[in-house]
Amino acid sequence: MDDDAVFRALADKSRRLLLDRLHRRNGQTLSELCEGLEMTRQAVTKHLAILEDANLVAPLRQGREKLHFINPVPINEIADRWIDKFDRPRLGALSDLKKALEEKSRK
Amino acid sequence: MDDDAVFRALADKSRRLLLDRLHRRNGQTLSELCEGLEMTRQAVTKHLAILEDANLVAPLRQGREKLHFINPVPINEIADRWIDKFDRPRLGALSDLKKALEEKSRK
DNA sequence: TTGACAGGCAACCAAATGGTTGCATATTAA
DNA sequence: TTAATATGCAACCATTTGGTTGCCTGTCAA
Numbered sequence: 645m646d647d648d649a650v651f652r653a654l655a656d657k658s659r660r661l662l663l664d665r666l667h668r669r670n671g672q673t674l675s676e677l678c679e680g681l682e683m684t685r686q687a688v689t690k691h692l693a694i695l696e697d698a699n700l701v702a703p704l705r706q707g708r709e710k711l712h713f714i715n716p717v718p719i720n721e722i723a724d725r726w727i728d729k730f731d732r733p734r735l736g737a738l739s740d741l742k743k744a745l746e747e748k749s750r751k
Numbered sequence: 752m753d754d755d756a757v758f759r760a761l762a763d764k765s766r767r768l769l770l771d772r773l774h775r776r777n778g779q780t781l782s783e784l785c786e787g788l789e790m791t792r793q794a795v796t797k798h799l800a801i802l803e804d805a806n807l808v809a810p811l812r813q814g815r816e817k818l819h820f821i822n823p824v825p826i827n828e829i830a831d832r833w834i835d836k837f838d839r840p841r842l843g844a845l846s847d848l849k850k851a852l853e854e855k856s857r858k
Numbered sequence: 859t860t861g862a863c864a865g866g867c868a869a870c871c872a873a874a875t876g877g878t879t880g881c882a883t884a885t886t887a888a
Numbered sequence: 889t890t891a892a893t894a895t896g897c898a899a900c901c902a903t904t905t906g907g908t909t910g911c912c913t914g915t916c917a918a
Contacts, residue, residue, distance in 0.1 A: 651762050683906090689865080708914065708915040720837070814885060
């Protein structure tokens with residue numbers, strides 16, 4: 645998995661909104677996704693392309709329409725593999741601090 | 752929580768690396784964090800400022816040194832609140848597809 | 859078959875981003 | 889007290905990014 649592409653795709657508010665919309669109703673077309681947004685269709689197209697590159701959205705051509713399906717896998721991979729590193733909120737924060745200060749003063 | 756700041760802070764590879772380093776050893780100084788990186792100290796300073804703004808890193812002045820402590824809370828908040836929306840990998844992908852196609856053909 | 863609808867492509871633009879260099883300031887150790 | 893160390897601040901630069909407009913192509917329905 646290219647975690648960089650995923651993180652960068654998620655960095656933009658508009659793209660997170662698109663994912664939110666697809667989450668509410670999966671398989672929407674470009675035009676549907678554009679409805680009510682303060683953005684041109686072309687801007688949305690670009691965002692969707694970035695989401696596709698990050699494998700967060702899978703497109704499906706259906707005649708002249710293009711349906712978009714959310715793919716939760718990369719997000720869960722990040723959650724499992726990267727975010728987990730940063731600990732179930734641990735009680736260690738203060739003890740980290742103490743340790744670090746002791747380390748410093750020993751030098 | 753300002754989830755936008757957090758997502759954007761996490762979007763950069765160098766910043767994720769800094770978090771990785773702090774995760775390995777918490778409470779490092781600026782100079783320590785710079786060691787072995789292909790970046791000037793000032794670039795690292797900027798990255799740390801962004802991480803601080805996103806509340807992912809908490810600084811502590813200690814004499815002329817500045818110690819940096821990772822704060823896992825915002826990351827976990829994202830994991831819990833936002834990423835969870837995108838489902839424990841569900842079996843629904845194919846059935847979503849079917850549903851969407853049926854919906855289309857009904858129109 | 860011909861218009862209308864859904865989408866694609868490309869050029870262009872302003873603003874944000876990641877990085878640099880140069881200099882200033884504050885602590886600490888000799 | 890003075891030199892070295894640790895960090896801060898500001899201006900500047902190239903590239904990336906998010907957005908636009910204009911036009912082209914493919915598909916469906918009347």
